[in-house]
Amino acid sequence: MPGDAKALPQAVEVAVVGGGPAGLAAATRLKEHGVASVAVLDREPRAGGIPRHCGHYPFGLREFHRLLRGPDYARRLVARAEDAGVEIYPQTTVTGITPGPRLSLSTPGGAADMTAKKVLLATGVRETSRAARFIGGQRPLGVVSTGALQSLVYLAHKRPFARPVILGSELVSFSAIFTCRHAGIRPVAMVEPGERVTARSFTRALPRLFGVPLHLGTELVTIHGKERVEGVTLRGPGGAEQVLDCDGVIVTGAFTPEATLCRLGHLELDPGSGGPVIDQFGRCSDPDFFAAGNLLRPVETAGWSWHEGVAAGDVLTECLAGRLPAAERHLEIVVDHPAIKLALPQRIALPFSDGALTHLQLRVTRAAGGKLEARDGDTVVWSKTLSVLPERRLLLPLHDVVGKVRGATLSLRFSEVA
Amino acid sequence: MPDAPAETFDVTVIGAGVVGCAVARRLTLEGARVQVVEKAVDILDGASKGNSGILHTGFDAPPGSLEQACIAAGYREYLEIRERLNLPLLTCGALVLAWNEEEEARLPALMEQARANGVDDVAALSRAEILALEPNLSPRVRAGFNVPREYVIDPWSAPSVYLQQALDNGAACRRGSEVLGGAFDGETWELETSGGPLRSRAVVNCAGLYGDIVDQRLLGESGFTIRPRKGQFVVFDKAAARLAQSIILPVPTAKTKGVVICRTSFGNLLVGPTAEDQDSRDDASTDGATLQMLRAKGIEMLPALAALPVTATYAGLRPASEHKDYQVKARAEQRYVTVGGIRSTGLSSALGLAREVHRLLVSFGDSYRPPQQVAWPRAGVLTDYAERAWARPDNGGIVCHCELVTRREIEAALDGPLAAQSLSGLKRRTRVTMGRCQGFYCLGALSQITEGRFDSPLAEDDRDAG
Numbered sequence A: 001m002p003g004d005a006k007a008l009p010q011a012v013e014v015a016v017v018g019g020g021p022a023g024l025a026a027a028t029r030l031k032e033h034g035v036a037s038v039a040v041l042d043r044e045p046r047a048g049g050i051p052r053h054c055g056h057y058p059f060g061l062r063e064f065h066r067l068l069r070g071p072d073y074a075r076r077l078v079a080r081a082e083d084a085g086v087e088i089y090p091q092t093t094v095t096g097i098t099p100g101p102r103l104s105l106s107t108p109g110g111a112a113d114m115t116a117k118k119v120l121l122a123t124g125v126r127e128t129s130r131a132a133r134f135i136g137g138q139r140p141l142g143v144v145s146t147g148a149l150q151s152l153v154y155l156a157h158k159r160p161f162a163r164p165v166i167l168g169s170e171l172v173s174f175s176a177i178f179t180c181r182h183a184g185i186r187p188v189a190m191v192e193p194g195e196r197v198t199a200r201s202f203t204r205a206l207p208r209l210f211g212v213p214l215h216l217g218t219e220l221v222t223i224h225g226k227e228r229v230e231g232v233t234l235r236g237p238g239g240a241e242q243v244l245d246c247d248g249v250i251v252t253g254a255f256t257p258e259a260t261l262c263r264l265g266h267l268e269l270d271p272g273s274g275g276p277v278i279d280q281f282g283r284c285s286d287p288d289f290f291a292a293g294n295l296l297r298p299v300e301t302a303g304w305s306w307h308e309g310v311a312a313g314d315v316l317t318e319c320l321a322g323r324l325p326a327a328e329r330h331l332e333i334v335v336d337h338p339a340i341k342l343a344l345p346q347r348i349a350l351p352f353s354d355g356a357l358t359h360l361q362l363r364v365t366r367a368a369g370g371k372l373e374a375r376d377g378d379t380v381v382w383s384k385t386l387s388v389l390p391e392r393r394l395l396l397p398l399h400d401v402v403g404k405v406r407g408a409t410l411s412l413r414f415s416e417v418a
Numbered sequence B: 001m002p003d004a005p006a007e008t009f010d011v012t013v014i015g016a017g018v019v020g021c022a023v024a025r026r027l028t029l030e031g032a033r034v035q036v037v038e039k040a041v042d043i044l045d046g047a048s049k050g051n052s053g054i055l056h057t058g059f060d061a062p063p064g065s066l067e068q069a070c071i072a073a074g075y076r077e078y079l080e081i082r083e084r085l086n087l088p089l090l091t092c093g094a095l096v097l098a099w100n101e102e103e104e105a106r107l108p109a110l111m112e113q114a115r116a117n118g119v120d121d122v123a124a125l126s127r128a129e130i131l132a133l134e135p136n137l138s139p140r141v142r143a144g145f146n147v148p149r150e151y152v153i154d155p156w157s158a159p160s161v162y163l164q165q166a167l168d169n170g171a172a173c174r175r176g177s178e179v180l181g182g183a184f185d186g187e188t189w190e191l192e193t194s195g196g197p198l199r200s201r202a203v204v205n206c207a208g209l210y211g212d213i214v215d216q217r218l219l220g221e222s223g224f225t226i227r228p229r230k231g232q233f234v235v236f237d238k239a240a241a242r243l244a245q246s247i248i249l250p251v252p253t254a255k256t257k258g259v260v261i262c263r264t265s266f267g268n269l270l271v272g273p274t275a276e277d278q279d280s281r282d283d284a285s286t287d288g289a290t291l292q293m294l295r296a297k298g299i300e301m302l303p304a305l306a307a308l309p310v311t312a313t314y315a316g317l318r319p320a321s322e323h324k325d326y327q328v329k330a331r332a333e334q335r336y337v338t339v340g341g342i343r344s345t346g347l348s349s350a351l352g353l354a355r356e357v358h359r360l361l362v363s364f365g366d367s368y369r370p371p372q373q374v375a376w377p378r379a380g381v382l383t384d385y386a387e388r389a390w391a392r393p394d395n396g397g398i399v400c401h402c403e404l405v406t407r408r409e410i411e412a413a414l415d416g417p418l419a420a421q422s423l424s425g426l427k428r429r430t431r432v433t434m435g436r437c438q439g440f441y442c443l444g445a446l447s448q449i450t451e452g453r454f455d456s457p458l459a460e461d462d463r464d465a466g
């Protein structure tokens, strides 16, 4: 447990919600720019975010120019922020946001309120639960996400099962293998509904390397067992079902922004990204609120999120100094193809100037190849032939595009080649 | 556990579902020495584990049935006692809606039935009136009527605090003890349980999904056969609760009340249940195709649900029987009462059923003297519609972030005579892991807080890891 809780201030210049890489980077930057009071509010007993329980490498290359494990990386981020004069309040949950900007809080001492000149939301992402994926069966113990597995293994030093099945093949699914190995857990299979492994190619050999059989084109349909997991039913590519003996299920990936505050509050959400609608400054639909890090989209690395935090710190400093232009109007970014899952920022504040986000970030829903086009009505203002896979970064430089648009929308399309 | 029963109780109540809990409370308050025996490690582990949480008026119950009478009495008593027991009430009312011509044609008869059941404040609504009340409903709705006094309650806090009140006033409860058999010697029942013998002067069988089996074990016969009927649910994110103020009921059929859209006491919105007959009395499995169907059905009625995430899914099993009405039967010569086949309204009727059971025991010639002083325990606040522990000082900090459950609440639930002994028991008492992330954020911390408390721990120690 952390030491004595510091008294919460009632008003600060910038309140940062979430002390992961993005929030800590922004807060540190704000202090470096001389902003008087910057508070980071984090609901966990310690700040640091997701890396606190990623017991593996590689973290910290961008930030500290060295290879670190997640927990060491998180500690360094916290130390750097504190050295810069950031006030960090752990065990402080933001329960609601309202215009003002005003935050409702809960601490071990009860409810509190805080006002700020500006608020930065940096609440990160989590994995989609078994329930939200409609995986059938009973509800035994031993069905966990990678995040929960990591906190069980690395933070609580516990082992929830011995022979789990891993659902998913994203990068995080491979960290699940690492986490298992660390705790002496032996996964019996990795199951991926898609035709290929979602993570980058170098990881493809890993399951075999670790002796974990890989089932592609396979769905996990049912979880068996009443008290504890006793097996799972898999449906293979031909539709044939088989029951696999196991004592746990790790439901990995399918990240979703932890956008609860926006959803329950007054900020506009983008159904595509699952995060708040922002402009190139990371400014939300209520311009007193900004957002950065993986709250913006599923999913980027810690380094990327940290970098977004730094940029948000710069923008917020400008904003406090009254140098951030208000939007006279917006250029709306419209996703106009089913293969495109999300694009952000969702709108560009005009007249255009460079912000925290220098590129449009895109993700696809499935493997796709062809020509990606950005159009202003019927005019193609940007295009590129490419082939992409889900969960891969796809960037489109804002600077090259925005100046060429006359209309009020920029639509993104994909002409696929079969 | 002792091998010889220490005491001969007045009454043994078999089963700590909502019915058993309410019966134990009523009989204790009437002055009987009551023991409850429950086979599961925790209470509320059978049919009462998963329902819709609606406090029914009984407007659509068969007029003149025992079910209708018990719902009416149970409803009345819940409203009388709920403030003293600190139980929540969402006074949201219900709309019974017709979505096609055939359903619309049945509305007048249903309203007649409601009035016959004493629910005389129902009023017909046109489509325009419905949409004015519930603007998020699909304009495909045709007509309906409102039932202003259909309410939402907490399906777990209520029965838990009924039993707690029984215990606080002298009752005993044994969990993890299954009644296997027994004999009546003309005066006393000697029950054989997996936890040792028990003795009492009367037995009330409230074994829910096993009601017929318990009858057979103790009497050698049963007047009914349980035919489990499963109901699956999809629970939407709390943001969805803004979309519907009222309970949205369909026009019921002979078999089921149909798929409902309803807020929960905890601030979510649920869509369900289905009605699926099955043989298993234990297997409350969900299946992906049915959950998809429910989600689609929800979206059909409330289109904005399409944009909202699903928080949880679950299923409950109704203890239905071949009979439509409740199977409440007293056997005076054996000083035995069966309360069986309480299929789909037991949460609402339990307090009424409990009065009926008391009446039957009195008809055996029993008389008890009510206690002079009655203790009134207060349920913890789990509803999102009242101030929760996280807003109060010295809460120990939030552990479950999605449901805002504090360390103190968890500690309290792990303590006392009805302490949670399983994760599902802890969930029902505190709501931990029942929110959007389903344990992503808090499972690690929970495994530490609950260490050594559960028969089936969340995880084993891994001292080598670090």
Ligand SMILES: Cc1cc2nc3c(=O)[nH]c(=O)nc-3n(C[C@H](O)[C@H](O)[C@H](O)COP(=O)(O)OP(=O)(O)OC[C@H]3O[C@@H](n4cnc5c(N)ncnc54)[C@H](O)[C@@H]3O)c2cc1C
Pocket (backbone or CB within 6 Å): A017, A018, A019, A020, A021, A022, A023, A041, A042, A043, A044, A047, A048, A049, A050, A051, A054, A092, A093, A094, A095, A122, A123, A124, A125, A126, A127, A146, A147, A150, A172, A175, A258, A261, A292, A293, A294, A295, A299, A300, A301, A302, A303, A305, A306
């Ligand atoms: C299971 C998992 C494994 C991952 N593994 C890797 C990996 O190996 N390498 C990698 O580069 N990336 C990984 N990621 C991606 C990860 O999101 C980023 O590394 C990084 O943590 C993003 O930083 P962030 O600051 O945006 O969010 P986070 O690190 O998620 O930080 C968000 C913070 O906000 C706090 N918070 C949330 N809501 C509230 C609230 N209402 N009130 C107060 N505080 C709140 C949380 O407690 C948390 O500390 C992983 C993600 C997950 C979910």
Ligand SMILES: Cc1cc2nc3c(=O)[nH]c(=O)nc-3n(C[C@H](O)[C@H](O)[C@H](O)COP(=O)(O)OP(=O)(O)OC[C@H]3O[C@@H](n4cnc5c(N)ncnc54)[C@H](O)[C@@H]3O)c2cc1C
Pocket (backbone or CB within 6 Å): B014, B015, B016, B017, B018, B019, B020, B037, B038, B039, B040, B043, B044, B045, B046, B047, B048, B049, B050, B051, B052, B053, B054, B055, B056, B177, B178, B179, B180, B206, B207, B208, B209, B210, B211, B214, B229, B230, B231, B232, B273, B315, B316, B317, B318, B319, B342, B343, B344, B345, B346, B347, B348, B349
């Ligand atoms: C999908 C669904 C939705 C519903 N919605 C509503 C609603 O909105 N409103 C409403 O009022 N009602 C509703 N109900 C109905 C309500 O849930 C049931 O009527 C009620 O739970 C029945 O309770 P019970 O106590 O009879 O049975 P149970 O809850 O099954 O209790 C019986 C107990 O006896 C124990 N037991 C069994 N055998 C033995 C033995 N041999 N020895 C010891 N113990 C034993 C069991 O473990 C169990 O705990 C719904 C039900 C379902 C399934």
